Structure formats: structure tokens, C-alpha cells
Amino acid sequence: NAGVTQTPKFRILKIGQSMTLQCTQDMNHNYMYWYRQDPGMGLKLIYYSVGAGITDKGEVPNGYNVSRSTTEDFPLRLELAAPSQTSVYFCASSLNGDYNEQFFGPGTRLTVL
Amino acid sequence: AQSVSQHNHHVILSEAASLELGCNYSYGGTVNLFWYVQYPGQHLQLLLKYFSGDPLVKGIKGFEAEFIKSKFSFNLRKPSVQWSDTAEYFCAVNPSYRDDKIIFGKGTRLHILP
Numbered sequence: 001n002a003g004v005t006q007t008p009k010f011r012i013l014k015i016g017q018s019m020t021l022q023c024t025q026d027m028n029h030n031y032m033y034w035y036r037q038d039p040g041m042g043l044k045l046i047y048y049s050v051g052a053g054i055t056d057k058g059e060v061p062n063g064y065n066v067s068r069s070t071t072e073d074f075p076l077r078l079e080l081a082a083p084s085q086t087s088v089y090f091c092a093s094s095l096n097g098d099y100n101e102q103f104f105g106p107g108t109r110l111t112v113l
Numbered sequence: 114a115q116s117v118s119q120h121n122h123h124v125i126l127s128e129a130a131s132l133e134l135g136c137n138y139s140y141g142g143t144v145n146l147f148w149y150v151q152y153p154g155q156h157l158q159l160l161l162k163y164f165s166g167d168p169l170v171k172g173i174k175g176f177e178a179e180f181i182k183s184k185f186s187f188n189l190r191k192p193s194v195q196w197s198d199t200a201e202y203f204c205a206v207n208p209s210y211r212d213d214k215i216i217f218g219k220g221t222r223l224h225i226l227p
Contacts, residue, residue, distance in 0.1 A: 035217075042218055042219035043203065043217040044217075045214060048214065058214070090156065104149075104156040105156055
């Protein structure tokens with residue numbers, strides 16, 4: 001099993017550009033999550049999904065969109081990139097919610113100039 | 114506001130020193146508790162977790178944590194640290210009424226001097 005994979009690893013965007021961060025898991029997990037990690041701020045939940053076709057907002061959803069058309073994939077879309085979205089983005093998955101361990105991807109480091 | 118607090122943002126220790134990283138949460142009721150670790154250049158991975166039973170839980174690499182319900186705490190300990198323990202450590206809480214999400218603390222960056 002590859003676990004949780006994310007692409008790209010690094011990306012530089014100009015203000016106003018758009019991009020999609022890809023996330024795929026091969027563990028047949030129901031739950032998937034997108035976090036952003038800023039220095040000294042820990043992880044903040046952007047969006048999450050409890051299964052294919054179901055998504056919900058986390059703590060900091062503004063400026064982002066997600067979709068979950070399959071169990072495996074959970075892409076994160078930035079429509080109009082802003083400098084405030086410079087961060088490291090982590091995708092995670094868990095079998096179910098509740099007390100199940102979350103498995104994390106390697107992260108995508110995004111810089112918006 | 115409900116939160117997860119990690120008291121130390123940055124800790125520096127020498128090898129063989131003992132470690133204790135504090136974590137407090139403000140959620141009432143039943144909680145599930147986690148410590149995650151992020152080694153330099155790597156993604157987060159689970160160090161240990163508490164769901165129920167013995168409040169002293171043991172994790173990988175010699176780490177342990179004690180859940181003290183009366184103090185709303187879940188402190189991480191290791192009796193003798195190694196240089197390879199240099200990493201960022203995150204406490205996380207899953208309140209029972211939010212069974213779909215885990216709340217992370219801001220992290221503690223641990224630096225071990227060789």
C-alpha cells in the first residue's frame with residue numbers, strides 16, 4: 001500500500017492563479033481531510049469528507065473547494081490564490097471518524113507570490 | 114473557547130535528558146487523545162493514542178503519555194531522549210460529540226543536542 005499520496009510536493013503560484021492539490025489514498029478509508037500547517041499555528045482543518053459524495057467545511061474553508069467523487073480521491077481546489085494561502089497542505093485519511101488514527105500524506109508546500 | 118493547548122512551543126534538551134511535553138484540553142465529556150510526531154522533512158505519524166482503559170499508554174520509540182481526567186491533561190514523556198527524537202510533536206483531541214474530527218494543538222518543536 002502506498003498510503004496517502006499527494007501531488008505536487010512544491011508549487012509556486014502568482015496571486016489570482018488557480019490550482020488543484022491532489023490527494024489519493026489506497027487504504028479504502030471512508031474519511032479524508034485537508035489541513036494547512038502554518039509555523040507556530042499547528043494544523044487547521046480546511047475541509048473533510050466522510051465518504052464519496054459528502055464533504056463539509058472545517059475551521060478555515062474560505063478560498064478553497066473540494067470534491068469527493070470516489071473513495072480514493074479528495075482534491076483541494078484553490079480558485080484565486082492569495083498570499084495568505086502560502087502554507088504547507090496535508091491530506092489525511094482514516095477508516096472512520098471517531099477514534100480512528102489519521103494517516104497523513106507527505107504534504108504540499110505552496111507559495112503564493 | 115474550546116481548545117487544545119501545548120504549553121511549550123520550543124524545547125531544547127541534551128541527549129539522555131528526560132522529556133515531558135504538556136498538553137491540556139478544554140472539552141468536557143469523553144475524549145480520545147493522540148500524540149502525533151513530525152520528523153524533519155517527513156509527514157505526521159501517530160506516536161500513541163488513548164481511547165479508554167489504563168490511563169498510562171505506551172507508544173513507539175519509548176514514548177508514553179498519561180491521561181489525567183481531573184486535570185484535562187495528556188502529557189507526553191520519555192525518560193531518556195535521543196538525538197533522533199528531534200521533531201515537532203502535536204497533541205490532538207477527538208471530543209466524543211465531534212466524532213468526525215480531531216482538534217490539533219499548535220505543536221511543540223523539540224530539539225535534541227548531541
